[in-house]
Amino acid sequence: MPKNPSIEKILVIGSGPIVIGQAAEFDYSGSQACQALKEEGYTVVLANSNPATIMTDETVADQIYMEPLTTDFLTKIIRKEQPDAILPTLGGQTALNLAVELEQTGTLAEYGVALLGTPLNAIEQAEDRGKFRVLMRELGEPVPDSDIVQSVDEACAFARDIGYPVIVRPAYTLGGTGGGMCYNEPELQAITRNGLALSPVNQCLIEKNIAGFKEIEYEVMRDRHDQAIVVCNMENVDPVGIHTGDSVVVAPSQTLSDREYQLLRNASLKIIRALDIEGGCNVQLALDPDSFTYYVIEVNPRVSRSSALASKATGYPIAKMAAKIAAGLTLDEIVNPITGTTYACFEPALDYVITKIPRFPFDKFTSGNRHLGTQMKATGEIMAIGRHFEESLLKGVRSLDTGAEGLLSPDLADGTVEELKTRLQKADDERLFVLAEVFRRGMTVEEVWQLTKIDRFFLVKIEQLIHLEMRLTANQLVPEVLTEAKHKGLSDAHIAQLWHTTADNIYELRMKHVITPVYKMVDTCAAEFESETPYFYSTFEEENESVSSGREKILVLGSGPIRIGQGIEFDYATVHSVLAIKEMGYEAIIMNNNPETVSTDFSISDKLYFEPLTLEDVMHVINLEQPKGVIVQFGGQTAINLAEGLERRGVAILGTNLEAIGKAEDRNQFEQLLNDLELLRPEGKTVLKFDRVEEAAHAIGYPVLVRPSYVIGGSRMEIVYDDDELRHYLAKSNGADDTHPILIDNYMTGIEVEVDAVSDGETVIVPGIMEHIERSGVHSGDSIAVYPPQRLSQSVKRECMQATEKIARELQVKGLINIQFIIRDDGVYVLEVNPRASRTIPFLSKITGVTMANLATRCILGETLSGMGYDSGILPERDFVSVKVPVFSFEKLRSVDTTLGPEMKSTGEAIGHDKTLEKALYKGLIAAGLSVPQEGAVLLTVADKDKAEALTIAERFHQLGFKLYATEGTAAYMDEANIPVTKVAKIGSSERNVLSIIENGDVQFVVNTLTSGKQPRSDGFMIRREAVEHGIACLTNLDTATAILNVIDVTTFSAKPMMNKRNVLS
């Protein structure tokens, strides 16, 4: 029997906004699932509040609800749509938790909705630490000594029993949020207190430390006939102790003998069977490197980040299969889409090595705590494929897009061996580079193993790469050594560095000696069966399997790993560009290296090259495919940065040309452009030397905005108010690249407006203008954006449009352009021009109904907008209001300041849309995970410059019945204005102080605008962190506070006395 006939309509729950621990992988799995269910003839209803996803595209499901993912809203959707079943196993922890809540509130039973995939008790058995241990004991599967605690005292008592170190794991939290390794009682107390607060059920597991064990994962699938298979197993290079999301991971396992492999396979299959899961499941195990002893660490009864990785690693589409299985199909009747001739009921055989390397946000959060532990910190990841470990690893390092083209970090060269040893012992995000460096210093594998417990297998490989480096250094420009180095996976850039020449020279030398790669296919079966998957990777070997077709081809470059400032939005645009290219009859080829995304699903493009995005790797594909040209404008800064090199090597960049990109990015050219077009901009200067910065700042006048040129997402951009702050900024940026100038701009406050336009060089259309809630100074990615704008006059909008048109025409933009304006006293100032896809494209496309990336691609390939029926201008505004609310992952990033400023900090976004701004904001805030309480208390601590403005806010909170708390200065100011406020003591005071009221949950909001200033650990910083760690909304911007006040205002009724009669009469 193919599928369950009692079901017609299925509600699929997405994972919502992107946060650390729950990222683009759920867009990939969710969209695959929806498509799979539609293929089977079901009506699919989708709920997801993340507008930046492919999943929420109108073609993916039959009905799409971009509403907050809460039980309230889901109940409304269920009531309206009356689905027969709900599928929550493809939307991460968020969807799974919602399913549990919907069951507990009786909604599922009330509306007769069946739960597909994973039974409720399995969710509980896997997620609830106590039930999990009971189940494992019943199965005879070992789990590490552990105890569930609900208080700090219980935790300490248990730890005294089993001995330190112990691991704390809070129940039902994402990506290990709030957990950690504790070496002593004070650490245990702090982490447990935090973990209990973050766990929705106030439970933590205190677990025996098995750090140093091998960490192995199995991705398993099972159907309703109890047929179960292993899709892939993976081995963490980093042993137990570092979250698997933060570990370097290889697939398949490299150091397991068949006996160990089968031992863990048996355990994994036993578990998925016991949980009665119909679909996919992830089992994490710890294996003693010195015996057959193993422990089951964790089970995810759903599709996870690891399953997205496993899908891309093997070619086996887990989410698609899981959805079909959940709908009643069985593994032995689903055809394997890769081979087309075999069935889904088999275990993929790999003939390559996969390496996954996490991408960390510490290039942005330089002051963040970089130590890796059980709390995930990576924002994204890359995957690399090679025919051996070294090649795979080095391709992975290149794919990170951190500038490293090999295992070489110039920063480490100065470190002493002792410093490096410390960093080996307590791993941080640069561990791979540290490993390479210590081998360069002559440390032995045994010494390194003692400090890291990384399996010697991997250490030897890295050590040998360093030996190869030495051979290269000793044999300059020798073709034989070059061949060896290329076969081992070294990049031209790395070799060039060792040979003191340029990458271009190495490239030429290679072309002369014909040292070029071939491409191999990913086919799930190690070539045993004929397959035609258009999914390739490069290697230096004999046979090339990627045959270039005779069709006209376009190559699209993706955006690489997800990081702050370059998120899933760019993958959305890339996918739409690829689809448009296919529609236009060209062969669409994509290069990308992010395993989490939809763009690297081999069924999206005509051909997928899973490769690093460096000049060398892109040129190899171009040499083989000979495309008509390359599209770089959808792949964020990663792709844009490649344009220059590609052009230098004679490759056609399609769409907006390089010169235009330069004009927008180079400060002098940009100024010239605006002057020529007679457009206004905030006054600014470009300074090449550090010592001239102060002088420039004085000329412009404080406050000023300082930043290095060529940045993504406002890296290292700051507003400084005086000489002191400026000097501090410069000291901090010491490590910054000296070759790029420093930009100093007048910090102009006003309404920030963002325009995204599609242009063919002649006609320019603006599907929508967005206005930011927060005034200029907050990075556009961190601001709440509103469409249509609420505060702009027709004439201002017209002026923005005219400016956009002028710029687009002058730059001869073919494709997309994003312009940010500041509106001050009805004057329109141009802040920034980005002649490429921006992160607002998916949001705007969805709310306006214009698929902008599609139109842009058509323009890039020569179609005209007028030919498509468009005239220049702003498209008519829709009559509903949509807001884009940023989502942060601060609770996962210790020591990161949460204050909003010019540097982007958000990891994702949520949408809210409704009839009025307040309703839309309410939904947006809820969807972003903030609560909008109707009563309670607010803590106000504001900087002197903000006090007057804060007064209005305080007054309004008071009117709405909120109790006010304030620190000394702020309280005095409020007192003077006759606003009743309770003064709280400063940090460190033994009485009830500003931190303790947050800790005790006495306040629902914190409004804090104290800048970090010179000390990285100021009082303001500590207040903000305290709020984050206790899950209390901390508003660092008064505009955001006002917006929330407006929302509370329209959703509550305040008590007001009748007006005094006498006053009226007198």
Add this chain to the structure above:
Amino acid sequence: MPKRQLILEDGTIFNGNGFGAEMESVGEVVFNTGMTGYQEVITDPSYCGQIVTMTYPLIGNYGINRDDFETVTPFIHGLVVKELTEYPSSFRSDETLHGYLQANGIPGISGIDTRKLTKIIRRHGTMKAMMTDADRPAEELIEKVKEQPHYTDQVKQTSTVKPYVVPGRGKRIVLVDFGMKHGILRELTKRNCHVTVVPYNYSAGNILRLKPDGVILTNGPGNPKNVPDSIAMIKAILGGIPLFGICLGHQLLALACGADTKKMTFGHRGVNHPVKDLEKNKTFMTSQNHSYAVTHESLKRTELTITQFALNDNSVEGIRHKLYPAFSVQYHPEGSPGPEDTPQLFDDFLLMVSEFRRKEHIYA
């Protein structure tokens, strides 16, 4: 390491690095898709006379240990890998793969495009090949490879010469050794059986004299038609003693019952072969290593029913005799290497043995 070449019958030449024993070797080149278990593969006697290509590119990662042998002396004629791991890492590792092959007189070649080789085998079927020093003239050698006759005596090479006993207190089982993997023995000793291993050419009379409760026909190398006497032996004991055939044993049971076998293009070698069990109505992941298969058509004229088939190519994977207590499977229920999804078959067999004894007792 010396340069070495692999010369295929069709004229394709692969140049790589030699490892293992420094010698020339000829054999049938096949590929195995397992990602772990090279030690078991190398020591599986069913590979006798073959040059085995591992499709997984990194081989030797966990070295060679004392536990995972499937036979005492390996019978493969060569090993082909993409990359040989020189420094293995495992708590059980006693020596490197290179050292082991060297000590056992088996040559290896590394550094070649094994995926290309696999695709050649997939397209043209298994073929003869030679592994030799790189400096020898290939043209002459191609002719030599072509002229090399196919081996027919692999069972004789791999089977035990004399019977021996692995004592136990449970059921008395005779294992007819056609090139047995230790895994089969391990499954029986785990179940307390008293096992007598006999050579492939042991007569029916001699087997009956041992008064076994059941007979297992083991796996083994080559074409089942190369051991006609064994087929006769099976015919003689069929019906009188419960029988369980594995791999070559399965093919021999089929031949003894009047069915036929044929050579497959490139066979099944790996640990991920889905097999549908029609009796249990379930698909299992199995470990396989065979070049020959029982044909569907030939079963029609016999008293055999098909009980299992390969999901991917529909080939016969299991049969059962309609009248007599005898069944067999093409794959390896003992795993090693490979999944342990089907050890139940050994229990099924022992249950069949008990049932048979009970009936014999009642109707005797």
